[in-house]
Amino acid sequence: MPVDPSNAEEEYFKREEIHKLRKTRAVANAELAEEAKVTAKKTHWMRCPKCGMELTEIEFRGVQVDNCFSCGGMFLDAGEAEKILEFEEPSALNKMFGYLVGKS
Template sequence: MAIENKPSKNEDEYFARENAALIERLRAEADATRRQAERASHTMRCPRCGGHLQEKEQHRVKIDQCPDCGGVWFDKGELEIFDHVDRSGVRRFVADLFGIKY
């Protein structure tokens, strides 16, 4: 009986499945890393010009302001302060925030 130098068909199939699984796992990891890097690149960035936002406090409300274009951005829940502008003393806050003289 002669011994063949090449692996059996079952061995070829086994390694092909192992390689496919490894490639799939590596692609999933690379995709996750790319998504995470893309998400991190947008954190605290101005949606208008891409500058780094700086957190400022105006009358005990934290806002994000872009020093490059001057844009002001609010986090979730911060905009509700405007619902009370005409009903409370928050009018001064809004005037200071947007440089309005009244």
């Protein structure tokens, strides 16, 4: 004669199943978030933050800077302003960069 599982056993297996589903969902959500991050990077990579047009790298005082020929914006990556400041020429541009990086 078959024995019916007790309520405690049913509850245990339901909890285990719910735990597995939550774990699977968390992994799937993490994968989706990573895919969204990669897609966003591809969409915005080397695009002007002001007008959205394509940026072109140009050399300025020995440093590759990102330039937008559409709106005229010039964008620097981390550490590039400090490299530009290494030039000895005193100029308004050097003063501006010094102010921006806190060396004024």
